[in-house]
């Protein structure tokens with residue numbers, strides 16, 4: 402009883418006020434509520450694919466949980482911001498063709514169906530690479546290297562089978578990935594050692610036979626470094642001289658806070674554009690962690706002593722680094738927008754910081770922050786910088 406009477410007596414503060422004041426406060430509160438609601442709704446966040454719709458496509462590399470739509474955090478981000486997709490792993494040889502007589506298209510069928518469901522430009526990645534390719538491809542039954550003829554036959558069968566299955570649906574293929582070394586010469590991979598330099602041309606020919614309408618790409622990293630870029634330019638010129646249509650170069654874009662410079666990025670895009678081909682950014686991210694040599698990193702176990710040195714942002718990203726990364730994204734997008742006539746697509750290598758390969762490469766178990774969306778799926782400062790670069794461009 403007492404409780405009730407107490408409650409009745411307690412008039413809300415606002416009711417005790419003079420009518421005019423009360424109305425003003427109610428209006429202000431209403432306004433505040435509506436702006437807060439609008440801000441917190443996802444529709445307020447600009448869509449990357451919309452911002453850049455007159456410039457280039459915006460893509461993301463997806464893992465299996467993402468294209469099967471099990472990843473509830475990534476799903477709305479992918480639908481809102483990206484109009485192109487690349488499979489992070491599913492079409493690599495070891496997954497799609499794990500044994501001589503075994504093709505497994507379960508994952509890649511799901512990937513392609515996902516892209517079609519949302520009307521996205523679907524990329525195939527990758528047909529020929531020195532990594533994530535099973536040993537059996539290069540060996541006979543007793544583990545000895547096979548002949549050039551046998552390897553070429555295997556390459557033809559693989560490409561015809563994989564490209565042929567998605568003919569007309571996968572629109573562009575990374576045909577050859579990373580064929581060139583840092584000094585610009587051909588990488589001494591098993592492809593190169595067994596077949597010789599023309600394995601690249603052969604792979605393009607087979608892909609063209611399998612789907613004459615597909616766009617065919619050469620994809621590589623660190624092409625912003627002069628010697629490697631020169632090597633790639635020579636390779637593409639050679640392919641062109643042989644009548645092979647290379648639709649675009651893929652600049653992977655695994656960037657750092659201090660590399661590449663704006664000048665290097667600009668010069669690289671300009672140099673490839675001169676060949677009359679398109680230039681795509683295919684695996685974009687900006688690593689914020691201390692660099693470490695790849696081979697050493699892969700062998701390393703992150704002991705508590707090494708944590709502080711190599712994994713300094715395990716709990717959160719310092720504001721200064723976050724700002725620096727956002728500045729870097731802004732300046733690089735400034736260059737991309739400048740070259741929008743030759744750039745067809747900018748693809749990020751992942752969706753959120755939680756699922757980037759850089760948490761486990763080259764050191765396992767670090768906490769990296771290379772993308773535009775944080776671990777909760779919220780847009781970061783870097784996202785705003787990219788949006789601003791798009792808005793500042795004259796359309």
Ligand code: GLA
Nearest residue numbers: 489526527578622653684758
């Ligand atoms: C390379 C490959 C990609 C991917 C990344 C790291 O850049 O092209 O497929 O493996 O490494 O994940």
